[in-house]
Amino acid sequence: MGATAFQPVAGGLRLRLKVAPKAKRNAIGGWLDEPDGGPLGPSRALKVAVTAAPEDGKANAAVIALLAKEWGVAKSAISVVAGATDRRKIVEIRGQPAELMQKIEAWLNSRPE
Numbered sequence: 001m002g003a004t005a006f007q008p009v010a011g012g013l014r015l016r017l018k019v020a021p022k023a024k025r026n027a028i029g030g031w032l033d034e035p036d037g038g039p040l041g042p043s044r045a046l047k048v049a050v051t052a053a054p055e056d057g058k059a060n061a062a063v064i065a066l067l068a069k070e071w072g073v074a075k076s077a078i079s080v081v082a083g084a085t086d087r088r089k090i091v092e093i094r095g096q097p098a099e100l101m102q103k104i105e106a107w108l109n110s111r112p113e
Contacts, residue, residue, distance in 0.1 A: 015104070016088070018047050021059040060080050071107055
């Protein structure tokens with residue numbers, strides 16, 4: 001896992017995503033290297049696919065709902081802070097950064113590759 005995939009911030013954690021709207025199913029994929037930068041420079045991003053179309057915020061809402069369901073956090077605790085109209089997004093999850101990182105990493109590590 002890339003050291004720069006997560007960024008602890010005051011009151012939460014920021015995570016880079018690469019979103020694929022209009023996918024066949026909602027799913028959280030693996031890590032994707034982003035050598036060309038993205039919003040915060042070279043890093044890794046988590047691939048997320050949603051069935052919603054990228055119009056009127058539907059894809060962003062679907063991403064938030066999927067992350068909240070899979071990681072056991074409230075939808076209201078997740079927001080898109082960069083890239084609202086882009087496939088590359090940064091989401092912020094409000095809570096204790098260390099606890100959130102541990103929960104997300106445990107979830108990711110428990111998935112079959």
